Amino acid sequence: MLGSLKADILLQAAMRTETQLIIDREALQPIGAFDANSPAEAFTGKVGPRQVVLVTHGRDPTHQCDRIGTIPAATTCAAALARFSPKLIVNIGTCGGFLARGGSIGDLHLPERVAFHDQRVPIPGFREFARGELNTLPVDALRAELGALGGTCSSGGSLDATPEDRAILETLEARCKDMEAAAIAFVARDWRVPFIAVKCVTDLVDDPEAVQDAFLRNLRSATMRLATAASALLRSDYLPV
Ligand code: SAH
Numbered sequence: 001m002l003g004s005l006k007a008d009i010l011l012q013a014a015m016r017t018e019t020q021l022i023i024d025r026e027a028l029q030p031i032g033a034f035d036a037n038s039p040a041e042a043f044t045g046k047v048g049p050r051q052v053v054l055v056t057h058g059r060d061p062t063h064q065c066d067r068i069g070t071i072p073a074a075t076t077c078a079a080a081l082a083r084f085s086p087k088l089i090v091n092i093g094t095c096g097g098f099l100a101r102g103g104s105i106g107d108l109h110l111p112e113r114v115a116f117h118d119q120r121v122p123i124p125g126f127r128e129f130a131r132g133e134l135n136t137l138p139v140d141a142l143r144a145e146l147g148a149l150g151g152t153c154s155s156g157g158s159l160d161a162t163p164e165d166r167a168i169l170e171t172l173e174a175r176c177k178d179m180e181a182a183a184i185a186f187v188a189r190d191w192r193v194p195f196i197a198v199k200c201v202t203d204l205v206d207d208p209e210a211v212q213d214a215f216l217r218n219l220r221s222a223t224m225r226l227a228t229a230a231s232a233l234l235r236s237d238y239l240p241v
Contacts, residue, residue, distance in 0.1 A: 006051065008049075009087070009234065013056050013093050014056070014072065018092065018093050019054055022227045034084075040072070040079060070183035074186065078187050081188075087241040088194050088195075088239065090233065093198075093200075095109065095178040096203050098175060098205055107149055109198070113133060116131060116155055117161075148198070151173070155183060156177070158179075166206075194240060200229070202214060
């Protein structure tokens with residue numbers, strides 16, 4: 001089955017925790033590893049007429065943790081594109097929000113744009129390449145249906161933010177900070193597959209509390225909000241597939 005399975009929608013999430021509720025609610029069936037050189041895992045099922053494949057980045061064989069971050073995001077996306085030929089990629093996960101932009105824990109975002117805040121190359125041409133700004137597929141009606149916000153989601157390799165990162169996040173007017181969206185958008189652009197992201201705020205980047213403490217406290221409620229959003233998205237009349 002795996003060799004010929006094609007997806008209408010590819011849902012990609014870094015962490016298994018972020019997806020278990022979606023797997024349960026949509027009764028997605030495990031199909032295990034789909035790339036011989038990666039621990040990424042896939043699950044599949046039909047939601048109405050749509051064939052859905054959900055991939056997570058899997059557990060790192062050396063460090064025994066979920067493979068969060070831009071590198072597993074890009075390699076998992078490329079492998080899933082090659083294997084499942086999806087018509088749409090949806091990156092689903094948690095993110096940091098910003099008090100200065102009116103953000104709150106639990107906010108849901110369907111960003112209009114993605115970028116990288118920690119790739120800095122002060123050479124003309126490379127500067128813009130490294131910043132990696134890309135527009136997501138325009139989905140205003142879906143955003144309204146889900147009660148989600150728009151804005152820019154900026155990705156980087158770290159959960160914390162250095163002063164340089166913060167200055168660039170400010171320039172980008174970022175409303176979400178994550179570790180995957182811009183990497184997946186980069187691969188999706190090369191493959192000419194439309195890309196959107198659904199992000200729920202677990203922590204506030206500009207709050208005095210350490211982001212990891214807020215993240216761990218709010219992960220469960222964010223996961224529930226993401227599962228509800230995923231169910232609505234997978235059944236939406238406003239998707240192009
Ligand atoms: N330490 C956590 C896992 C890492 S949190 C644990 O033990 O479970 C980072 C994950 O959440 C990444 O996949 C990232 O996309 C997302 N994320 C949430 N808040 C973030 C923030 N403020 N900055 C960057 N990524 C964030």
